[in-house]
Amino acid sequence: MTALAVEADGLTRVFDGFVAVDHIDLRIAAGTVFGFLGPNGAGKSTTIRMLCGILRPSGGRASVGGFDIARQTEQVKSRIGYMSQRFSLYEDLTVEENLRFFAGIYNVRGPQRDARIAWALAMAGLEGRGNTKAAALAGGWRQRLALGCAVLHEPPILFLDEPTSGVDPASRRNFWEMIGELAQRGITVFVTTHFMDEAEHCDELALIHGGKLVASGSPSALKEHVARTLLEVECGDLMAAYDVLKLDPAVASVALFGNALHVTAVDETAARAAITARLAARGVELRRCERIEPSLEDAFVAIIEARAAEEARAEGGAQAAGEVRAAGEAHAASEAYAAAPPAAPDDKRGAPER
Amino acid sequence: MPVPTPAIEARHLAKCYGATDALRDVSLEVRRGELFGLVGPDGAGKTTLLRILACLLAPSGGQAVIDGIDTTADPAAVKSRIGYMSQRFSLSETLSVVENLLYVAEVWGVAPGARRQRITRLLEFSRLGPFQDRLTRNLSGGMKQKLALAACLLHQPRILLLDEPTIGVDPLSRRDFWLILYDLLHEGSTILLSTPYMDEAERCGRVGFLLGGLVIACGPPAQLKADLGVVVLELRCPQPRGAQRTLRRVAGFESTVLFGDRLHVTLPRAAFDAAGTLERVRAAGIAIDRWRVAEPSLEDVFLAYTHADAQAPGRSPSHTGARTAPAGGSPAPAGGGGAPASHP
Numbered sequence: 001m002t003a004l005a006v007e008a009d010g011l012t013r014v015f016d017g018f019v020a021v022d023h024i025d026l027r028i029a030a031g032t033v034f035g036f037l038g039p040n041g042a043g044k045s046t047t048i049r050m051l052c053g054i055l056r057p058s059g060g061r062a063s064v065g066g067f068d069i070a071r072q073t074e075q076v077k078s079r080i081g082y083m084s085q086r087f088s089l090y091e092d093l094t095v096e097e098n099l100r101f102f103a104g105i106y107n108v109r110g111p112q113r114d115a116r117i118a119w120a121l122a123m124a125g126l127e128g129r130g131n132t133k134a135a136a137l138a139g140g141w142r143q144r145l146a147l148g149c150a151v152l153h154e155p156p157i158l159f160l161d162e163p164t165s166g167v168d169p170a171s172r173r174n175f176w177e178m179i180g181e182l183a184q185r186g187i188t189v190f191v192t193t194h195f196m197d198e199a200e201h202c203d204e205l206a207l208i209h210g211g212k213l214v215a216s217g218s219p220s221a222l223k224e225h226v227a228r229t230l231l232e233v234e235c236g237d238l239m240a241a242y243d244v245l246k247l248d249p250a251v252a253s254v255a256l257f258g259n260a261l262h263v264t265a266v267d268e269t270a271a272r273a274a275i276t277a278r279l280a281a282r283g284v285e286l287r288r289c290e291r292i293e294p295s296l297e298d299a300f301v302a303i304i305e306a307r308a309a310e311e312a313r314a315e316g317g318a319q320a321a322g323e324v325r326a327a328g329e330a331h332a333a334s335e336a337y338a339a340a341p342p343a344a345p346d347d348k349r350g351a352p353e354r
Numbered sequence: 355m356p357v358p359t360p361a362i363e364a365r366h367l368a369k370c371y372g373a374t375d376a377l378r379d380v381s382l383e384v385r386r387g388e389l390f391g392l393v394g395p396d397g398a399g400k401t402t403l404l405r406i407l408a409c410l411l412a413p414s415g416g417q418a419v420i421d422g423i424d425t426t427a428d429p430a431a432v433k434s435r436i437g438y439m440s441q442r443f444s445l446s447e448t449l450s451v452v453e454n455l456l457y458v459a460e461v462w463g464v465a466p467g468a469r470r471q472r473i474t475r476l477l478e479f480s481r482l483g484p485f486q487d488r489l490t491r492n493l494s495g496g497m498k499q500k501l502a503l504a505a506c507l508l509h510q511p512r513i514l515l516l517d518e519p520t521i522g523v524d525p526l527s528r529r530d531f532w533l534i535l536y537d538l539l540h541e542g543s544t545i546l547l548s549t550p551y552m553d554e555a556e557r558c559g560r561v562g563f564l565l566g567g568l569v570i571a572c573g574p575p576a577q578l579k580a581d582l583g584v585v586v587l588e589l590r591c592p593q594p595r596g597a598q599r600t601l602r603r604v605a606g607f608e609s610t611v612l613f614g615d616r617l618h619v620t621l622p623r624a625a626f627d628a629a630g631t632l633e634r635v636r637a638a639g640i641a642i643d644r645w646r647v648a649e650p651s652l653e654d655v656f657l658a659y660t661h662a663d664a665q666a667p668g669r670s671p672s673h674t675g676a677r678t679a680p681a682g683g684s685p686a687p688a689g690g691g692g693a694p695a696s697h698p
Contacts (some may be wrong), residue, residue, distance in 0.1 A: 258556035
């Protein structure tokens with residue numbers, strides 16, 4: 001039995017009567033890359049802030065590294081590294097000065113300090129760049145430096161809150177290779193992301209919506225939530241096809257996916273026939289219609305939409321059943337929960353790209 | 355018949371900040387009604403280009419022309435034709451949704467009689483109607499981005515310049531945002547947007563790839579992928595992380611990357627031999643559960659072009675002259691005809 005790095009029971013946080021995090025249970029084994037997913041304002045950052053001992057829970061309990069987050073905050077803080085979606089470095093300091101600064105904060109001293117700084121520079125691929133001002137680093141490299149700072153004191157548990165927001169694809173890939181290396185060393189990585197391709201790299205995932213956990217499991221387990229057949233449709237006018245298909249009763253839902261449409265079918269044969277007929281009637285060229293395995297994005301959307309539709313029904317909402325945008329609106333309504341101000345999307349960078 | 359004026363034209367645009375060349379020589383044209391995507395690594399010059407086109411920055415060289423009008427000759431006329439959405443949220447956090455829109459309407463001098471009607475329509479369009487009285491600081495990330503888009507549509511521009519509009523937005527809200535963009539296209543708008551999401555770039559009619567202040571490739575996504583001259587061998591195997599490390603040390607398999615639980619090995623299309631390749635993978639000690647040959651994605655294109663850059667952490671790439679093709683251990687395009695068009 002592996003030790004649990006993070007354990008939460010009924011963890012809850014209320015802000016002014018608004019329940020931001022609602023009775024969350026978590027069990028994360030040591031050495032796991034754990035992806036925490038959910039829409040904007042769902043309660044991800046609030047949960048992380050509680051687990052890091054920065055924010056007191058209103059109810060429930062949790063332990064991190066075996067220490068209680070409410071009563072043993074100092075022990076918790078010494079065992080975690082934290083990197084937020086904000087750029088959390090000092091731009092006017094050099095790469096090495098930033099690392100020295102964080103070494104000071106984390107009480108890493110003496111010869112150990114120099115060894116750790118050298119290690120962090122190597123891990124981040126920043127050897128020989130110690131004298132560069134942090135402000136002069138491109139976005140992806142700053143994130144790597146920030147990660148280096150967060151692991152200077154060798155914490156066994158790492159919390160990364162949207163670490164790759166606003167980072168280009170190549171840098172994201174490098175960043176995730178760093179995460180993979182840390183996991184290989186036995187470090188537990190708790191990470192949030194809006195990039196579903198990144199979520200594929202996680203061992204375990206949990207999906208939070210409106211403050212509640214709505215699904216959890218491995219990436220492949222989460223994909224099993226897409227119970228219906230998924231068809232990928234490549235065609236001429238994408239939006240014309242979207243408009244006619246979403247009205248067809250054989251189609252459960254239709255969504256844009258890259259330059260194709262993803263159609264969930266109530267019955268595959270009926271849906272295929274409907275796609276062929278509807279597109280022909282509308283004069284849209286059908287290039288390809290193929291059954292595919294759902295992606296994590298399909299799973300994410302399916303789970304949230306099902307949940308939002310459920311909530312809308314429970315509230316006696318007037319959303320027209322079966323209409324795709326109804327689920328979207330229910331989602332918009334659930335976004336109204338965002339009273340606990342989620343970090344603004346503009347927080348992602350310290351300085352504009354130049 | 356006269357050729358219609360392009361909606362957006364960049365002619366040999368250059369911009370330097372001190373000794374740093376943010377843009378070196380950028381020429382591109384966006385046709386009316388087109389959805390054009392701008393991609394490239396951080397620091398490639400995407401924001402600089404959009405800011406010049408939006409009359410927020412003066413170019414150091416070259417010319418930016420919007421709707422036939424030079425941005426430096428008549429910025430007021432240009433600004434009335436464009437909607438610009440910056441990366442940084444720039445509306446007031448302490449005003450409500452509708453107050454922000456009223457404020458922007460006043461800044462644009464929208465006639466008082468037309469304001470309410472226009473705002474009502476935009477609220478409906480962006481599906482922010484139910485939240486119109488909510489304080490902006492209490493909106494979620496996705497809703498803020500929709501509000502920012504609505505605000506830049508108040509003066510009814512036909513040309514939109516959007517700088518990474520979906521960053522920090524969850525997958526569901528991102529789909530929502532794109533439905534709005536498609537509606538705008540349907541109404542005849544021209545959209546130039548930058549994005550770090552390759553699935554968004556896939557939706558664009560054409561994509562321009564910016565690197566080190568130059569457009570190094572430009573064309574429809576399918577063409578960019580074909581020009582790469584590669585195939586992707588997708589492998590499912592036990593212990594993919596370890597297998598990736600092993601394969602990367604094998605000659606010819608340096609460009610092995612992990613996509614979730616699958617490995618993608620990029621190989622030249624010209625000499626591709628599936629059976630022989632699989633044999634070499636197995637010879638390296640990798641067990642293969644399943645495999646298939648896939649076409650490269652735009653992300654593969656992106657990685658191919660940025661590979662060399664990713665090796666150097668500097669903000670300002672120091673290469674001189676146009677980059678033509680990825681080099682080194684990257685998935686280099688197969689020789690002859692496969693090399694992406696370089697610029698200039």
